[in-house]
Amino acid sequence: xxxxxxxxxxxxxxxxxxxxxxxxxxxxxxxxxxxxxxxxxxxxxxxxxxxxxxxxxxxxxxxxxxxxxxxxxxxxxxxxxxxxxxxxxxxxxxxxxxxxxxxxxxxxxxxxxxxxxxxxxxxxxxxxxxxxxxxxxxxxxxxxxxxxxxxxxxxxxxxxxxxxxxxxxxxxxxxxxxxxxxxxxxxxxxxxxxxxxxxxxxxxxxxxxxxxxxxxxxxxxxxxxxxxxxxxxxxxxxxxxxxxxxxxxxxxxxxxxxxxxxxxxxxxxxxxxxxxxxxxxxxxxxxxxxxxxxxxxxxxxxxxxxxxxxxxxxxxxxxxxxxxxxxxxxxxxxxxxxxxxxxxxxxxxxxxxxxxxxxxxxxxxxxxxxxxxxxxxxxxxxxxxxxxxxxxxxxxxxxxxxxxxxxxxx
Numbered sequence: 001x002x003x004x005x006x007x008x009x010x011x012x013x014x015x016x017x018x019x020x021x022x023x024x025x026x027x028x029x030x031x032x033x034x035x036x037x038x039x040x041x042x043x044x045x046x047x048x049x050x051x052x053x054x055x056x057x058x059x060x061x062x063x064x065x066x067x068x069x070x071x072x073x074x075x076x077x078x079x080x081x082x083x084x085x086x087x088x089x090x091x092x093x094x095x096x097x098x099x100x101x102x103x104x105x106x107x108x109x110x111x112x113x114x115x116x117x118x119x120x121x122x123x124x125x126x127x128x129x130x131x132x133x134x135x136x137x138x139x140x141x142x143x144x145x146x147x148x149x150x151x152x153x154x155x156x157x158x159x160x161x162x163x164x165x166x167x168x169x170x171x172x173x174x175x176x177x178x179x180x181x182x183x184x185x186x187x188x189x190x191x192x193x194x195x196x197x198x199x200x201x202x203x204x205x206x207x208x209x210x211x212x213x214x215x216x217x218x219x220x221x222x223x224x225x226x227x228x229x230x231x232x233x234x235x236x237x238x239x240x241x242x243x244x245x246x247x248x249x250x251x252x253x254x255x256x257x258x259x260x261x262x263x264x265x266x267x268x269x270x271x272x273x274x275x276x277x278x279x280x281x282x283x284x285x286x287x288x289x290x291x292x293x294x295x296x297x298x299x300x301x302x303x304x305x306x307x308x309x310x311x312x313x314x315x316x317x318x319x320x321x322x323x324x325x326x327x328x329x330x331x332x333x334x335x336x337x338x339x340x341x342x343x344x345x346x347x348x349x350x351x352x353x354x355x356x357x358x359x360x361x362x363x364x365x366x367x368x369x370x371x372x373x374x375x376x377x378x379x380x381x382x383x384x385x386x387x388x389x390x391x392x393x394x395x396x397x398x399x400x401x402x403x404x405x406x407x408x409x410x
Contacts, residue, residue, distance in 0.1 A: 016093070333366075
């Protein structure tokens, strides 16, 4: 667990809404108190159906606010006082209903009214059924919050209350604490003034109007890197290939699909960039011909011949226009001979650094929440991370880039 000095001694407003995951908010309260934060809990009426407010009062040592008429001081309005006094706000669990209210400015209970009055940093931890999370309305609301500098933690994948697995599960309290601790770091601006380009996701090469060739990349690593770079003070542009993930706060998002589109976007953005981090999984080949209509099965033929042609090598192309003060970081996702293949790639493509990871390992492969990477440099030096969350790997990567290329005191 990360223990940040910046997440100690704070006045924290914790908003608990009506989800079965409300019990995890009890453990989060205990973690916050353990690290010397003054926690003030506010609960919706439906949240009280899952957890008795007295339980939060015992843990926080503060009166729980359940409505705007429960304040003990008649000279203050609870939802305004809490908003004025708090250093930060945490909504955990955040239901689809409360997220919708936050996005549209509704204030029909003490939780939504206080959040509307809040001018301090807000951290939202969604928890709901996977279909509710995927619904366009919820996704639009989350995007709206992110655009207004509300920090939104991606939901976890796992067993849901409905009896099946899916995305929408509330992350564990320790993960939430670490996420907030890492994100709530305004003083750690290692890349302030730098412009960073990050690519993420897997490209798609169309076969016909229906089908395409692609790979297993989820884009999670690239999105985590973009978030870490932005938290470090950089001006970040994320070029995303077909990833279905919330856009990191204050990050400029450029969506593309094919390798050719990715090359064009990188060429355009790289001209004014200080750092390029190529985390996208790019198709090496594409169909030579793309059918204008859907390719149909033929009863007289049980096979189909598909001719592929090489896509442009983006890193080699960009390396040719790289200036001396620009940094290029490549990625090597390998299933065998990890370090040998990564070493060949850093040399052949004239990279400053490469991030190598073994995608054959189910603990750290595609779509996993965790990763383990080896950072290789042009001079042959190596640094290996532990198996940890992709956010932690991303933070280590940004720290390493700073120390290696920009810290004059190194």
